[in-house]
Amino acid sequence: xxLDKLPTTIESAQDMLCSGAIxxxxxxxxxxxxxxxxxxxxxxxxxxxxxxxxxxxxxDKRRADGFVHPLLGxxxxxxxxxxxxxxxxxxxxxxxxxxxxxxxxxxxxxxxxAGAVIIGRVNMDEFAMGxxxxxxxxxxxxxxxxxxxxxxxxxxxxxxxxxxxxxxASIGTDTxxxxxxxxxxCGVCGLYPTYGSCSRYGLIAMGSSLDxxxxxxxxxxxxxxxxxxxxxxxxxxxxxxxESSRDIPDPQVRVVGVPRALLHMExxxxxxxxxxxxxxTRLEQSGYQVRDIDLSTITACVPVYxxxxxxEVSTNLSRMDGMRFGVRHxxxxxxxxxxQSKGAGFGPETQRRMLLGAYVLSAGYRDAYYTxxxxxxxxxxxxxxxxxxxxxxxxxxxxxxxxFEIGSVVDPVAMYMMDIFTVPANLSGCPALSIPxxxxxxxxxxxxxxxxxxxxEERLFALGKVIEGLRA
Amino acid sequence: MIDETLLQKLSLLAxxxxxxxxxxxxxxxxxxxxxxxxxINAVELPSDxxxxxxxYNHARADVSRPASAxxxxxxxxxxxxxxxxxxxxQQVLKK
Numbered sequence: 001x002x003l004d005k006l007p008t009t010i011e012s013a014q015d016m017l018c019s020g021a022i023x024x025x026x027x028x029x030x031x032x033x034x035x036x037x038x039x040x041x042x043x044x045x046x047x048x049x050x051x052x053x054x055x056x057x058x059x060d061k062r063r064a065d066g067f068v069h070p071l072l073g074x075x076x077x078x079x080x081x082x083x084x085x086x087x088x089x090x091x092x093x094x095x096x097x098x099x100x101x102x103x104x105x106x107x108x109x110x111x112x113x114a115g116a117v118i119i120g121r122v123n124m125d126e127f128a129m130g131x132x133x134x135x136x137x138x139x140x141x142x143x144x145x146x147x148x149x150x151x152x153x154x155x156x157x158x159x160x161x162x163x164x165x166x167x168x169a170s171i172g173t174d175t176x177x178x179x180x181x182x183x184x185x186c187g188v189c190g191l192y193p194t195y196g197s198c199s200r201y202g203l204i205a206m207g208s209s210l211d212x213x214x215x216x217x218x219x220x221x222x223x224x225x226x227x228x229x230x231x232x233x234x235x236x237x238x239x240x241x242x243e244s245s246r247d248i249p250d251p252q253v254r255v256v257g258v259p260r261a262l263l264h265m266e267x268x269x270x271x272x273x274x275x276x277x278x279x280x281t282r283l284e285q286s287g288y289q290v291r292d293i294d295l296s297t298i299t300a301c302v303p304v305y306x307x308x309x310x311x312e313v314s315t316n317l318s319r320m321d322g323m324r325f326g327v328r329h330x331x332x333x334x335x336x337x338x339x340q341s342k343g344a345g346f347g348p349e350t351q352r353r354m355l356l357g358a359y360v361l362s363a364g365y366r367d368a369y370y371t372x373x374x375x376x377x378x379x380x381x382x383x384x385x386x387x388x389x390x391x392x393x394x395x396x397x398x399x400x401x402x403x404f405e406i407g408s409v410v411d412p413v414a415m416y417m418m419d420i421f422t423v424p425a426n427l428s429g430c431p432a433l434s435i436p437x438x439x440x441x442x443x444x445x446x447x448x449x450x451x452x453x454x455x456x457e458e459r460l461f462a463l464g465k466v467i468e469g470l471r472a
Numbered sequence: 473m474i475d476e477t478l479l480q481k482l483s484l485l486a487x488x489x490x491x492x493x494x495x496x497x498x499x500x501x502x503x504x505x506x507x508x509x510x511x512i513n514a515v516e517l518p519s520d521x522x523x524x525x526x527x528y529n530h531a532r533a534d535v536s537r538p539a540s541a542x543x544x545x546x547x548x549x550x551x552x553x554x555x556x557x558x559x560x561x562q563q564v565l566k567k
Binding site: 297300302303304306307314318321335338339340342343344346348351352354355356357358359360362368369372373375376378379411412413416 | 474478479482483484485486487488489490491494498501502504505507508509510511512513515517521
């Protein structure tokens with residue numbers, strides 16, 4: 001079979017591979033050709049691994065030996081903060097430009113066990129701090145649907161590589177919406193799994209109480225396949241929840257909660273509101289009960305997050321000092337070496353958050369900021385958990401607007417407010433799925449987000465597939 | 473308020489050298505961000521709210537303060553059992 005573009009779903013790729021219409025090596029070669037053709041304009045990939053064809057050949061051999069898995073032979077990309085042994089992982093930062101991972105993350109171990117072909121590492125905002133993929137030390141990634149616009153972040157490379165057809169799916173990481181927001185901007189699906197469901201072992205840490213690896217794919221079905229592959233207890237992640245401790249809710253969705261007051265917040269575009277309202281109407285016509293729910297503390301989510309995350313970042317990035325690994329700039333003494341290395345190695349947003357983290361954790365400010373933020377976070381969690389006694393899922397837009405032009409948002413607070421709809425899931429540890437629905441006034445995609453109770457991913461997939469079916 | 477003196481102290485604390493050319497922009501950004509995060513002060517906590525923050529440090533959760541019996545009860549009551557794995561509860565109880 002001669003193909004001029006990649007199959008767009010894991011299922012269609014697997015059908016072709018199983019039927020013998022194409023081999024994994026041929027599929028990988030097609031992937032590499034797509035990258036050669038398109039990526040000079042998009043800049044999704046920071047590195048295409050040199051062993052891609054070897055991986056594909058190995059997948060073909062495993063298939064011939066009788067191994068079966070939905071991901072066998074399927075080409076995927078991984079975000080640049082996911083460790084793959086023997087390969088560079090730079091978190092899109094200069095300070096790690098020479099860092100070669102000495103071990104593989106649990107994500108990569110599971111993908112390799114499944115026989116997936118990992119094409120390479122894709123671009124991101126430096127250390128996952130950003131919502132646009134403009135903060136990479138290696139240059140921005142562009143939205144494949146409009147090269148003048150951002151793909152979203154921080155997993156912008158993941159979303160762009162999938163949307164452009166350069167790979168079938170990708171694994172990103174999500175701390176405040178970093179999988180879901182770029183998925184929405186690029187017209188694909190993205191999942192933030194329940195915190196504690198998928199292992200963070202081998203992810204370059206940003207916010208340890210919020211991070212999860214998350215799939216980016218063209219369909220809800222594909223997100224489900226990837227989640228099922230990554231999901232599971234790992235004792236190398238101290239926050240990983242054993243299966244015996246997981247209270248898994250029933251997968252039925254009958255009542256959809258909508259926090260209508262949030263839709264009228266400043267910054268939410270009229271188009272986002274109207275497209276969302278059209279979906280709600282169609283869900284009601286399909287037999288779902290839609291209930292208005294009160295989530296008043298959600299307006300505090302962004303301030304809470306931007307106290308907690310700099311605090312955790314200042315801790316997690318303190319190890320990036322150029323001593324044991326990474327780039328070192330020699331100074332006049334040890335302290336000066338630390339400061340020169342970090343000053344030269346970190347970009348402006350990373351520096352901003354490290355300084356802010358030092359501030360909110362310092363004596364005299366810690367109680368007012370960090371302690372108060374963790375307490376307000378608990379209020380937010382309680383309100384969200386309580387909301388799930390009134391509804392089965394919570395539905396809202398993924399973003400306040402469609403993809404914006406590169407360089408058009410320079411105020412850090414304006415960038416932070418992009419997370420308003422996505423960060424509640426991270427603060428509460430609840431799973432949330434973004435599905436493309438509707439378009440903005442320029443024709444670029446918008447997304448809607450379905451959030452469920454903890455370990456309630458099956459509810460997200462169930463309603464997500466319905467929403468896919470309701471798209472015009 | 474953040475001024476240059478405080479910014480210099482934070483720079484030392486975080487061990488991040490701030491380019492002198494960037495100082496004014498840093499201060500401006502900080503003021504803007506503090507205006508955003510300061511909104512948490514407006515959130516009132518219930519009078520019976522007793523939660524001790526758990527500090528996460530590189531995939532390890534440690535109770536940030538010595539835990540009294542009341543605090544332990546507060547932690548267990550305010551965190552779902554499926555967030556606190558068995559190991560964490562044991563750590564809390566040992567304190």
